Amino acid sequence: MIEFRPETRRVRTTESDPVDGWPDKPKPGRGEVLIRVHAAGVNPADFLAEDGKKSCIVKTKYPHGRGLCISGIVVAKGANVATHDLGNAVFGHVPKVGLDTCAAFVSAPAAQVREMPANTGFREAAGLPLIGSVVIQAFERAGLRAGDHVLIHEGGGAVGSFAIQYAKFLGATVFTTTSTENADWVRGLGADNVLDYQLVDYRDIVHDLDIVLDTLGGDATFSAFDVIRPGGAVISLFGPVDDKAARRLGLNPLVRQVLWFKARDLRRKAREKDARYRFVPMMPETRHLATLKELVEAGKVKPVVDATSFAPSSATDALAYQEKGRAKGTIVVDFAG
Numbered sequence: 001m002i003e004f005r006p007e008t009r010r011v012r013t014t015e016s017d018p019v020d021g022w023p024d025k026p027k028p029g030r031g032e033v034l035i036r037v038h039a040a041g042v043n044p045a046d047f048l049a050e051d052g053k054k055s056c057i058v059k060t061k062y063p064h065g066r067g068l069c070i071s072g073i074v075v076a077k078g079a080n081v082a083t084h085d086l087g088n089a090v091f092g093h094v095p096k097v098g099l100d101t102c103a104a105f106v107s108a109p110a111a112q113v114r115e116m117p118a119n120t121g122f123r124e125a126a127g128l129p130l131i132g133s134v135v136i137q138a139f140e141r142a143g144l145r146a147g148d149h150v151l152i153h154e155g156g157g158a159v160g161s162f163a164i165q166y167a168k169f170l171g172a173t174v175f176t177t178t179s180t181e182n183a184d185w186v187r188g189l190g191a192d193n194v195l196d197y198q199l200v201d202y203r204d205i206v207h208d209l210d211i212v213l214d215t216l217g218g219d220a221t222f223s224a225f226d227v228i229r230p231g232g233a234v235i236s237l238f239g240p241v242d243d244k245a246a247r248r249l250g251l252n253p254l255v256r257q258v259l260w261f262k263a264r265d266l267r268r269k270a271r272e273k274d275a276r277y278r279f280v281p282m283m284p285e286t287r288h289l290a291t292l293k294e295l296v297e298a299g300k301v302k303p304v305v306d307a308t309s310f311a312p313s314s315a316t317d318a319l320a321y322q323e324k325g326r327a328k329g330t331i332v333v334d335f336a337g
């Protein structure tokens with residue numbers, strides 16, 4: 001088990017730093033800003049990294065903290081940072097190898113944080129960067145166009161609740177799977193057709209879809225090809241890694257070869273349907289943070305944050321909660337303002 005130390009991250013010298021009261025906070029490096037964290041988003045990547053599951057694609061340096069997303073206030077700037085004023089409220093990512101946003105202070109590359117949407121609180125903003133970015137990237141990869149019929153799995157989750165709203169904004173007709181408990185709620189987010197997985201098997205109901213956003217992996221990735229039209233697209237956030245994604249992730253040729261072999265049945269399935277399959281790993285891009293800010297400020301999407309509040313000292317509980325897979329929106333750890 002990795003010890004959680006909310007007060008430290010990449011600790012260097014701090015004596016001359018103007019932010020008071022924290023003897024061992026990090027010092028921003030070249031091109032970095034130091035952020036006083038107000039909220040940190042927790043995602044499945046956190047427990048996957050901890051378990052070593054998906055270790056070939058979630059590259060992690062040990063020991064590590066938790067969290068990939070943050071919102072907070074810029075309190076210091078490293079050399080070569082022309083953007084961001086001290087005191088600005090920002091949201092964004094830290095590099096994946098970091099997994100370290102559950103900390104009172106975080107040093108992040110200036111290019112990976114943006115001014116927060118003016119109409120959100122810190123909790124909502126912390127839930128946005130990873131989830132919003134991966135959904136934008138998934139639908140870009142799918143080539144989603146207005147009028148498309150899209151199936152989004154896990155409509156009540158962090159990804160699903162954002163994806164429903166974004167797909168509607170893009171003009172799609174949205175089908176989503178969820179439990180009875182969340183059915184009305186996801187309808188309220190904009191889903192046109194709710195498939196209650198406790199009552200029905202979506203494979204008996206939907207067919208000829210243009211796109212499936214698969215968040216479940218396993219059998220669901222394969223079943224997606226049974227419900228799309230010929231020429232449609234299956235975009236997975238949890239299924240086998242295709243070679244294009246493996247290259248984007250910078251995986252070495254041997255790992256790529258293994259992944260390519262493991263995905264052979266899926267390729268066959270895609271070929272049979274003349275369909276496209278893509279695994280989409282979230283890659284931090286500032287332009288997507290800018291898009292998220294615009295979308296939220298324009299009221300086109302609303303960040304959905306699970307109502308359970310976690311203090312920094314119970315970040316481990318946040319992970320356990322995440323692993324149960326019952327969260328409604330993104331899970332956030334709250335830091336003192």
Ligand SMILES: NC(=O)c1ccc[n+]([C@@H]2O[C@H](COP(=O)([O-])OP(=O)(O)OC[C@H]3O[C@@H](n4cnc5c(N)ncnc54)[C@H](OP(=O)(O)O)[C@@H]3O)[C@@H](O)[C@H]2O)c1
Nearest residue numbers: 044154156157158159177179215237238280281282325327
């Ligand atoms: N590739 C990437 O970069 C990337 C980035 C982010 C996430 N992901 C992946 O995307 C997936 C979703 O992430 P997330 O953060 O949205 O997860 P999450 O918030 O933990 O998802 C929880 C939700 O899933 C629903 N759910 C559970 N089983 C279901 C089922 N059989 N059918 C439909 N809904 C079901 C639950 O709703 P009920 O309570 O109603 O069942 C709950 O609302 C994860 O596998 C994650 O690893 C990948």
